[in-house]
Each structure stands twice: as C-alpha cells, then as structure tokens.
Amino acid sequence: MANTETGTGAKGREWDTVSPVVDGEFVYIGGEPHILNYDTNILTLEDNRAPSVGVEANEMPSNLQPVAPLSLSDSELTEEEGDNEEDIELSPDGILDEETIGRGLTNLGKSTDPAHQVYLHVSVTGYNLTDITALSKYIYLQKVELPHNEITDLSPLSSLDYLLILDVSHNKLTKLLDFKPPKNLKDVNMSFNQIEEMSDSSAHHYLMKLNLDNNKISQISGLQSCHRLKYLSLAHNKITKMEGIDNLPLQYLNLCHNQLRMVENLETLQKLGELNLSGNHIRSLKGLEDHSLLEHIDLEGNEVIDITEIRYIKDLGMLRNLNLLRNPIQELPDYRLCILYRIQSLVELDRHRVEVEEKVASVNMFNPPLEVIAARDHIMHVVYNFLQPSRVWDSTLPSVETPYPMLVLVGPQGSGKKDLAMKLVEEFSDYFGYGVSHTTREPMPHEASGKDYHFVTLDKFEMDIKMGQFIQTYECHDNWYGLQMESVESVAREGLACVVHMELEGVLTLKNTYFEPRYVLILPLDKDVQERRLLERGMHKEAQIEHILMKSELYISYNQNHPGFYDMMVNSDDIQEAYRRLRHLVMDYLGIGLSSPPGSEMEGIPDSREPGDATVPSQGTRTWSKPSIPDSSMSQVYQRARTAPSPIMSGRGIVEEASLKRRMSAAKEAVAGYVPPIYEQILTQYPRTAPQSVEGQMGLGDHDNTHRAFSAPVVNKLTTAGSSSSSSSERSESSLSGLSSASDMRQGASPDGSINEAKGLNLLPTDRVNPLELLGGDKGHGQNSHTTYDQPRPPSEPRAGSQGSQRLGSAKHRVLPPISPVL
Numbered sequence: 001m002a003n004t005e006t007g008t009g010a011k012g013r014e015w016d017t018v019s020p021v022v023d024g025e026f027v028y029i030g031g032e033p034h035i036l037n038y039d040t041n042i043l044t045l046e047d048n049r050a051p052s053v054g055v056e057a058n059e060m061p062s063n064l065q066p067v068a069p070l071s072l073s074d075s076e077l078t079e080e081e082g083d084n085e086e087d088i089e090l091s092p093d094g095i096l097d098e099e100t101i102g103r104g105l106t107n108l109g110k111s112t113d114p115a116h117q118v119y120l121h122v123s124v125t126g127y128n129l130t131d132i133t134a135l136s137k138y139i140y141l142q143k144v145e146l147p148h149n150e151i152t153d154l155s156p157l158s159s160l161d162y163l164l165i166l167d168v169s170h171n172k173l174t175k176l177l178d179f180k181p182p183k184n185l186k187d188v189n190m191s192f193n194q195i196e197e198m199s200d201s202s203a204h205h206y207l208m209k210l211n212l213d214n215n216k217i218s219q220i221s222g223l224q225s226c227h228r229l230k231y232l233s234l235a236h237n238k239i240t241k242m243e244g245i246d247n248l249p250l251q252y253l254n255l256c257h258n259q260l261r262m263v264e265n266l267e268t269l270q271k272l273g274e275l276n277l278s279g280n281h282i283r284s285l286k287g288l289e290d291h292s293l294l295e296h297i298d299l300e301g302n303e304v305i306d307i308t309e310i311r312y313i314k315d316l317g318m319l320r321n322l323n324l325l326r327n328p329i330q331e332l333p334d335y336r337l338c339i340l341y342r343i344q345s346l347v348e349l350d351r352h353r354v355e356v357e358e359k360v361a362s363v364n365m366f367n368p369p370l371e372v373i374a375a376r377d378h379i380m381h382v383v384y385n386f387l388q389p390s391r392v393w394d395s396t397l398p399s400v401e402t403p404y405p406m407l408v409l410v411g412p413q414g415s416g417k418k419d420l421a422m423k424l425v426e427e428f429s430d431y432f433g434y435g436v437s438h439t440t441r442e443p444m445p446h447e448a449s450g451k452d453y454h455f456v457t458l459d460k461f462e463m464d465i466k467m468g469q470f471i472q473t474y475e476c477h478d479n480w481y482g483l484q485m486e487s488v489e490s491v492a493r494e495g496l497a498c499v500v501h502m503e504l505e506g507v508l509t510l511k512n513t514y515f516e517p518r519y520v521l522i523l524p525l526d527k528d529v530q531e532r533r534l535l536e537r538g539m540h541k542e543a544q545i546e547h548i549l550m551k552s553e554l555y556i557s558y559n560q561n562h563p564g565f566y567d568m569m570v571n572s573d574d575i576q577e578a579y580r581r582l583r584h585l586v587m588d589y590l591g592i593g594l595s596s597p598p599g600s601e602m603e604g605i606p607d608s609r610e611p612g613d614a615t616v617p618s619q620g621t622r623t624w625s626k627p628s629i630p631d632s633s634m635s636q637v638y639q640r641a642r643t644a645p646s647p648i649m650s651g652r653g654i655v656e657e658a659s660l661k662r663r664m665s666a667a668k669e670a671v672a673g674y675v676p677p678i679y680e681q682i683l684t685q686y687p688r689t690a691p692q693s694v695e696g697q698m699g700l701g702d703h704d705n706t707h708r709a710f711s712a713p714v715v716n717k718l719t720t721a722g723s724s725s726s727s728s729s730e731r732s733e734s735s736l737s738g739l740s741s742a743s744d745m746r747q748g749a750s751p752d753g754s755i756n757e758a759k760g761l762n763l764l765p766t767d768r769v770n771p772l773e774l775l776g777g778d779k780g781h782g783q784n785s786h787t788t789y790d791q792p793r794p795p796s797e798p799r800a801g802s803q804g805s806q807r808l809g810s811a812k813h814r815v816l817p818p819i820s821p822v823l
C-alpha cells in the first residue's frame, strides 16, 4: 500500500508527463511513491542502495547519512509500519530479487543531502525466501521484516548499519543474531525458528527487545552485556532453569511454556513489571517477593496448590493483575475471596476484573470488622426468632419514655467485671437482678450453673440459637457465650433492672437491638494486674493471655474512636476500689446516693470538653440519668416503684412526683382505651424493634421527619394528659422526663422553672462534673440533638432513640473524653 505522505509531510500525487513537477515533490508511479530530484527527475528505488561499490557503509560521507530517526522510542519499537498487503507471488527459487525488494520498500526518509531520499523499511513476508543477499545493498534500511520465509543465513544484513528493527520470525534460522552487529539494533524478533543455543550477544548492546519464542532453546545465555534489554520473551522453549538474566534491566520477561519448576534468580531484576511463567511446573511462589514494581504475574497452568504460597506475593505493592487459572489452588473453597483478601491491590484476577464488592466480601469473610460480626450475629438471632411462634416479651418492652433499665459491664477477660456484676446484684438486690448468660465453657470450681452461667453443651447452645432464644452470642477461644431473652426477661419479671457483663462484640450486637442499656467499661489499665489475674485462674494458655491483653487496647481505642460508646469507665486495677466507684455510680443511678466520695468516677480521665460547651453543665447538678420507672403497662418495676418501702421512691422531689403522676395518668389513659395517636405511631413506626441493616441504620431522629416528630407529640400528649394546665416550659421539661437524672428528681423546681436544691437530700458536690450527665437530657440540650442525628452513622454507634438523643451512650456528644492510660 502506497503512502500518501512523505516523512516531511508533503502531499503526493499521481505522476503524469504533462504537469510540471516541482523539485522535491512526491509522486506516485504505479502506486509506488517516488520523489523527484534535479538530475534524474525521478529518484528510483535504486537510490536507496550504497552510492558506490566498495565503500563501506560506515564510511559513508556524513552528508549521505539518513536523518530519518536513528533511534526509536519504545512505543515506536512496537509500532507496525509499512505493512505490505499486496499479493506477492512466491519466489520460485527462494532468491530475493530487486523487484521484490522494490515492492517491499516503504517509508521514505530524507537524507542530509536534500537531493537524496531513501527508503527506510522493507517488508517481504511469506515469500519462501532462502537467499536475501540482494538486501545487502540497501544499507540505509532501518527496519527489515522478512517473516514467514525459509531464511537460514542473515549475513547479508551485516552491511545494514542503520538497522534498528529486525523481524525474521517464522524462518529456519539456527543461530541467534549471526551477522555483523549494526550500530543500534534495538528490536529483534527471531521467534518460530530453530535456534537451539543462545550465542553471545554482547555486541548487540543496544538491544532493547528480544523475542525468541518458539525455538528450541534449553538455556538462557549470552545476554549479560545487553544492558538495555527491557523485553525478553523466550516462550515455548525448553528452558529448565531461570538463569542468565542477572542484572538485566528487564521490565518484561516471558518464560511461559517451558520446563521451569521454580522461580529463581530474579533477585536482581528490580525493574521487572510483567512476568509470564504460565505453562510450567511451578509449585511455589517463593522468589517473587521483593519486586516492588511487579504489576502482572501470569502463572496459569502451573502446579500451585497451597494458598500459603500467596505470602510471597501479597506484599508486592504494585501487583494489579494475577493469573492463577488452571492451578490446583483453584479448587480451594472461597479461593477467589481468599486471594483478594490477601492481595487487596488486585484489579484483575484470573482474567476477570475484580469488583469492589468482592474485596469487601473478602474482608468480611476473612477478617470481618467487629460491626459486621455483630450485625451478622444480630441478624441471625432475629431471623431464628422470627421463625418461632411470636411471643411478646412484655416485661422488657421499652415504654413510651424509657427502655427497660439494663446495666452492662463491658470489658476484656480478667477485668473482673463478672465479680463486680454479681457483687452489685447482691448489694442492690432490690433493684438489680443478674442476667445469667449461657456458655459452652467448662465451669470453674467455684461456679454454679444457673448462677454464674448456664453451662450448656455446644449442641444445646446451637439448638437454642436455632430456637431463636438468644439476643446475642459471642465466641471466644472456642467457647461460646450468649445472652438469652429469657435470662433478661426473668429478671424483668421480678421487677428488677438487669445487670449483665460481656465483651465488646456482645455490646455491638446489643446496640443493634431495642435494648438501650447503660454501658460501663471495666478495664484494668495495669496490664500486669490483668495478666496476673488471668494466670491465677489457670484457665488460659499463654497465647490466649497474650491475645486477651492485646484486646484490652481495642477497648480503649474503641472508646477513642467512638466517643460516647460507653457511658462510663471504671479502672479495675484494684477490684475493691473499682467496686466502690461502681457502687457510687449505681447509687446515683438509682437516686439513693449519699454525697459523692471525693473523686468522681472519671477522676484522672482527661476531659475533652470545651469550657463553654453548652451541653456541659458547669456544675455537677445532674448525674447519671435515672431510668424512669417503666412502664405504662404497669410492669412490676413500676409497681415496685409505687410501693412506699422501696428505697427508689425515697427522697423523691417535687419534679419527680409530678413526672410520675403524669406518666401514671398517661398509662391509665392508655389502659382505659384512650389511645393517643402516639401509641399508634409507636406500633407502626417505632423503629427500635426492627432489625437493623449492616449499613445506613436509621434510628429515631435520623433523617426521617416522622422520627423527629415522634418526641414532640408524645411529650405534648403526655403532658396534656397529666396536667392540662402545664406551661410550655413544663411541657418541654416533661419531654425530657425520660432523661431525668436522679439528682434532677431530687431537686425541686421553683415555679419560675429555676432549680433549687431540695432540703435534706444528699446531693453531689456541685463542683463535681460527672461525665455521665453530659448527655443526661439537660433541658437546654434537646435542640442540638437533631443536628447531630442528621448525620448518617455506622451501625456500631449507639442507636438514636426518641430519648436517645439525650441519653448517655447515644454518641451525640463526646460524652467521655478519650480514655488516657492513666486513671
């Protein structure tokens, strides 16, 4: 095919004898491009030949040296140029003649002498050529393509001093580059020949690309001096060992379909970006490590069987494309996710694009975040529960204003939280009952089934899961733990609030449910103390103890990353002291507290609150919100609260009395059938009972306006029900009645709404700021809450309930400052 443009960009036209031709104009004669010169009018094809016989090409006068590109860029090296698409008759005797060459010449270039133009490329493909001697005269050729012939000798190319690109693939050559080296030979394709041995190629030190595919080479050699060799392909040979390539600047290496058994001698190939080792007998990926630029690895059709081999390539930072098709490793269950989990950088695996979802799925499968574990756990229990006949757990149902009161002691093993929980229940038996978890672990000598845990077999535990009995479960060191609905409900039936203890995973699941407990982190800050405790129990192996101690860090970091996740923290280095603090806290909670002992629960914990923060009371007038006594359905807790002897009622302030009255009145209305609209709303919209999805959970107060609207009508309705003459300030106050803290209740409200201390009551010292109260529903806080809830939140964060925006642990504000290691 004739070019219509010269290298100089001049347009060509078909030649005729009439039109005058301008010097240097480019014309076509019989479809072939020619250029005119002064003397002959036409520069014939022969003008590409050497100017005179006997003059060595490299002795050419400089003015005859071609100026057309002497060096090619990498991209130019791969460019296909001057394809000869004409039908060419086969040479009958295999000898390349002038006419054939003439047909194959393309790409005119200008020499330094403007009078001379030369053809730079020749392509004679599939011509049965055996003798290419005629080519030796075309000394300016830069690109020679002679594929699909029967050439055995390349010596005529010795005079082609400017040769850059040579394609002699599909011939009958037995020797590698057996001709006088041109100055700048860069790209050689000698694939599909009969070369058995790689001779010394050190003279070809400009070689950048060498293709020797489909020969009979059994050993790589002779390339040591090719210091520019970037591309080497030796596919389909008989190579048994990766050698002879040390220190080459190879970026691409193809050794596919050889007889390799291991990856070796690649250490010095630090520029390697693409490696094809497919179709060999490789089992181990050892040797591929430490190649920070390696982007593509093709190992298709090898014998890789062990997934642990991936360790050798998992840290290759640039690895994007991996092919392990037709390896035994493919048979492994979850093979693809397994690879993707280990090599998250992959863009393509086994010739298939990697989707983001696959990567997420792989992480969720092999190292799920705690939130995912919790969400799965929650979903499992909800689903199993749905499959059972429906049952109303009325004792633990949240009331209009408050959830069922529950206290969760959270912490790692060895924190002593179980002892603390049991002691608390023992001392405050009028208020608290111990929610006995189930476990498959063996009881310790001092433990009794039904008291410390329900010790059950794994079969029984699994059966209970399937019967939908659990609220949450958790596996630790091959033991299962779980809290059953019945355990909590049985405590609630007695009219008591429930105390349980659990690990972080359990809390995360619980936060997906409609329960809204208070969470107290029990954490020994002194690792030695915790370790000693664990050792004393004699239940744990060394590795387990190490794991437990490490997990303690997680508790701290979790609090730092999710401010407000816990309502309180107690350092349990000293169990006695920890109990004293916890007890004090609980007494506040119950409203039976004596004045606080010196030092608050958060003593020593740096407080991140801003001095002017409107959500922070300047004085310790409020404390841990007291759970309102549930509930409008006349639960036993409520009954309990109404009976005079109960200490919870003692010291009730005016505000509290009023609040109780209002609630009683609302409850009576409900029972009597005056169902206010809000109850309908609760039944149809109350989102807290619905299982939450892993992501994008919405709670009350989240984006949905119906949720926002939820609290206001409730408040108004209840207020109106209780006291039709309530002022608006009272109504807004009562809207927070569910949030009222014990100390609030013990404070009297003056008619103008100001808070006065009630006489004779033991109040917290006013200079003490209890972090628990920071979300305690202070009257000025409600407005801020929605701003925060408009933000989407991860499932791990506390649910936003109608009161949640003011409740502790709702993560609305930074309730707890980050826990410092020093308490």
Ligand SMILES: Nc1ncnc2c1ncn2[C@@H]1O[C@H](COP(=O)(O)OP(=O)(O)OP(=O)(O)O)[C@@H](O)[C@H]1O
Binding pocket: 411, 412, 413, 414, 415, 416, 417, 418, 419, 437, 438, 472, 473, 474, 476, 481, 482, 483, 501, 502, 503, 505, 506, 507
């Ligand atoms: N239902 C549950 N969900 C999640 N974790 C639980 C549950 N029940 C118990 N756990 C926790 O499992 C862990 C192992 O229980 P175990 O009784 O062996 O703890 P422990 O070493 O005595 O812990 P601690 O000293 O803190 O009480 C404890 O951290 C415990 O709180």
